[in-house]
Amino acid sequence: MRNDIKKQLIEDLDHLPFDLQKKVSDFARALVLSREKGTPGSELIRFSGTIGNADARKIREAVSGECGRIDRNEW
Numbered sequence: 001m002r003n004d005i006k007k008q009l010i011e012d013l014d015h016l017p018f019d020l021q022k023k024v025s026d027f028a029r030a031l032v033l034s035r036e037k038g039t040p041g042s043e044l045i046r047f048s049g050t051i052g053n054a055d056a057r058k059i060r061e062a063v064s065g066e067c068g069r070i071d072r073n074e075w
Helices: 003-014 018-034 041-047 053-066
Strands: none
16 A cells, blocks of 8 residues: 555544444455456456356356346345
């Protein structure tokens, strides 16, 4: 982290009441957790073509059939 940003952030936090400091902390944590994770496509290319057409068709049908439904009682 750039020291000037860190210094300004700490100074700003010092002027906030505890509840707002907590909100800033929660927001920062959410940003950290939301950063993209995963594997670059260039590393996955080796799997290209490893699923046969019949299996790919079954997967496509399962996804299109199930992903559009919502079970309102699930939660």
